[in-house]
Amino acid sequence: MNFKGYIRTTSIIIIVLALAVLVLGIAKWSENPYTGIIYAVVGFIQLLGMVLLFPRIAKLDDQKEVGNRAVQANWIVLSLGIAGMALFLAPFFRLESVTVSYVAFILSVVLTVLSAFNIFIAVNRVKARMVV
Amino acid sequence: MSEEVKKEEWPWEDAYGDYSMVPVPRHEKRSFSSIFYVYMGVLACIAVLWGGSTLGLQYTVKQAILVALIGSAILAVIGGLTAPIGGISGTSTYVNMRFPFGSIGSQVFGSIVAGIACGIGWFSVQAWLFGIIVHTLFPNAVWANVGVAATWGGLLMMITALIGFRGLAWLSYLAVPFFMLIAGVGAMIGVAQGGGFAGLMSLAPAEPTPIGVGITQVVGMYIAGGIITADISRYARKAFSGALAWIIQIIIFQVYMLSGAAILMIATGASDVAGALLAGGAGIGAFLMAILGQWTTNDNNLYNGALSFNTWLHTKKWHITLGEGIIGVGIAAWVGFAAGASMDPFMKFLTLLGKILPSIGGVLIADFYLYRWYKKVPFKKRYKGTPGMKVALVNWVGWLSVGLGTWIGGWLLKWGIAALNGLILGLVIYTVLSIVLDAAGVKITVGEHTINRKGV
Numbered sequence: 001m002n003f004k005g006y007i008r009t010t011s012i013i014i015i016v017l018a019l020a021v022l023v024l025g026i027a028k029w030s031e032n033p034y035t036g037i038i039y040a041v042v043g044f045i046q047l048l049g050m051v052l053l054f055p056r057i058a059k060l061d062d063q064k065e066v067g068n069r070a071v072q073a074n075w076i077v078l079s080l081g082i083a084g085m086a087l088f089l090a091p092f093f094r095l096e097s098v099t100v101s102y103v104a105f106i107l108s109v110v111l112t113v114l115s116a117f118n119i120f121i122a123v124n125r126v127k128a129r130m131v132v
Numbered sequence: 133m134s135e136e137v138k139k140e141e142w143p144w145e146d147a148y149g150d151y152s153m154v155p156v157p158r159h160e161k162r163s164f165s166s167i168f169y170v171y172m173g174v175l176a177c178i179a180v181l182w183g184g185s186t187l188g189l190q191y192t193v194k195q196a197i198l199v200a201l202i203g204s205a206i207l208a209v210i211g212g213l214t215a216p217i218g219g220i221s222g223t224s225t226y227v228n229m230r231f232p233f234g235s236i237g238s239q240v241f242g243s244i245v246a247g248i249a250c251g252i253g254w255f256s257v258q259a260w261l262f263g264i265i266v267h268t269l270f271p272n273a274v275w276a277n278v279g280v281a282a283t284w285g286g287l288l289m290m291i292t293a294l295i296g297f298r299g300l301a302w303l304s305y306l307a308v309p310f311f312m313l314i315a316g317v318g319a320m321i322g323v324a325q326g327g328g329f330a331g332l333m334s335l336a337p338a339e340p341t342p343i344g345v346g347i348t349q350v351v352g353m354y355i356a357g358g359i360i361t362a363d364i365s366r367y368a369r370k371a372f373s374g375a376l377a378w379i380i381q382i383i384i385f386q387v388y389m390l391s392g393a394a395i396l397m398i399a400t401g402a403s404d405v406a407g408a409l410l411a412g413g414a415g416i417g418a419f420l421m422a423i424l425g426q427w428t429t430n431d432n433n434l435y436n437g438a439l440s441f442n443t444w445l446h447t448k449k450w451h452i453t454l455g456e457g458i459i460g461v462g463i464a465a466w467v468g469f470a471a472g473a474s475m476d477p478f479m480k481f482l483t484l485l486g487k488i489l490p491s492i493g494g495v496l497i498a499d500f501y502l503y504r505w506y507k508k509v510p511f512k513k514r515y516k517g518t519p520g521m522k523v524a525l526v527n528w529v530g531w532l533s534v535g536l537g538t539w540i541g542g543w544l545l546k547w548g549i550a551a552l553n554g555l556i557l558g559l560v561i562y563t564v565l566s567i568v569l570d571a572a573g574v575k576i577t578v579g580e581h582t583i584n585r586k587g588v
Binding site for chain 2 (some may be wrong): 037
């Protein structure tokens with residue numbers, strides 16, 4: 001698979017996972033809006049960052065530039081993924097349903113690992129810049 | 133791009149690393165988002181959350197947001213004026229200071245306000261504060277002893293500063309979205325504990341404070357950052373993207389963070405943000421906030437300090453960063469290990485040094501925008517250096533304006549915002565004196581210094 005195809009495939013996976021976090025937030029909203037909004041914000045920003053990547057790389061032929069833009073989008077997913085891992089099992093998020101916390105935590109772990117791997121691949125395979 | 137073209141376009145030699153003495157070349161310039169993230173990295177610090185918590189203890193939610201907005205708007209104007217100077221010249225604040233102060237002036241003023249105050253002084257204070265916060269969060273752990281935590285925290289902060297701009301940007305990419313979310317979590321904990329938004333709005337402080345006091349606090353908290361924006365904006369691809377990045381981060385995100393911390397404090401009545409977050413159930417998030425918040429700010433302290441020292445210490449920039457860092461960590465650890473020690477006298481001394489900075493900023497703004505306009509220098513050519521160019525050794529009008537601005541604004545005037553007073557006075561005195569004296573044919577500079585390829 002070429003690099004652009006790889007980025008598109010992993011971005012779709014990230015979008016699905018971020019969408020799941022967003023849905024968890026909406027589901028949690030009626031129970032506890034204060035934690036629900038945090039899940040929703042995390043999921044929405046990760047989702048938005050990745051959705052916007054598609055038009056940004058659509059017409060690009062330069063693999064390095066595709067890598068640079070992918071790196072930017074994946075940094076946001078990575079940072080919020082770490083935030084999710086640090087927060088979703090914290091006492092404030094476990095006031096009611098513990099299951100939602102654990103599911104959101106696992107999703108954050110996967111999002112963090114995937115986005116970190118994407119940055120690694122972009123930097124090593126197409127020599128993208130780690131900071132653009 | 134061929135080597136020949138590069139040499140033709142960029143006739144400098146980066147002898148000291150990270151383009152500390154020479155303009156950043158075109159191929160090393162960064163996107164708007166990179167500049168934005170680095171500015172956000174400086175902003176995303178515990179000090180801003182503490183600033184917000186102070187507002188929370190003095191005002192209602194509406195008043196706290198209003199104060200944050202007005203104070204941030206003033207800072208947006210200041211940074212919005214200084215950032216394009218770096219965007220156009222491509223050089224750091226301290227190199228730019230050669231024009232309004234002369235080459236000796238840039239070394240003296242740069243070293244005092246950025247080198248000694250930020251690079252060593254505030255770096256050690258923040259490393260020590262980091263130790264205090266970690267110890268508050270984990271009072272029984274050996275690794276969280278104030279001195280031990282100040283040491284490993286200080287060393288962490290040194291790493292990214294040693295790498296240079298790339299290091300600052302890398303950390304900011306990682307930490308900024310996280311930090312923004314933590315501020316949001318703090319606000320939500322506050323809203324939840326305050327009995328919802330309606331309940332929160334009805335809470336009022338025991339002793340209300342005049343709005344002006346809060347605005348002074350917000351402006352004073354970050355005016356130094358507003359004056360040295362060129363250190364980062366010199367990397368911007370477009371001349372004004374640094375200014376835009378600064379304005380957005382200050383107006384939107386500083387207000388957001390100040391308000392988030394204020395809401396947390398209003399609801400909980402606690403006195404420290406990290407403790408309130410931990411008590412509110414943020415768990416390890418509170419600990420990571422302490423680490424990333426101090427780290428992203430303090431590496432910038434070291435970075436700016438090394439840039440300023442490089443104007444007279446002609447060695448690789450990372451050597452200076454390392455030296456500053458070791459001294460700073462040493463001070464923080466020594467204070468941390470000495471039980472009951474306080475850094476208050478030291479912080480008062482640093483605050484005193486910081487009083488000079490607003491006037492320096494005012495003179496810099498006046499020289500770049502007004503004096504050069506009066507001298508009919510085209511906007512995009514101002515502060516553009518070339519090897520072999522001659523600069524004054526001393527611009528005595530710049531020195532005098534800083535002296536008068538600092539003395540009148542910092543000590544004589546008992547009203548207004550002290551930092552803003554100093555900035556406006558420096559700006560007005562320099563503009564009037566330089567233009568009047570120039571028109572009268574009086575030389576405002578003394579001596580001459582030729583800039584070589586290394587920017588020295």
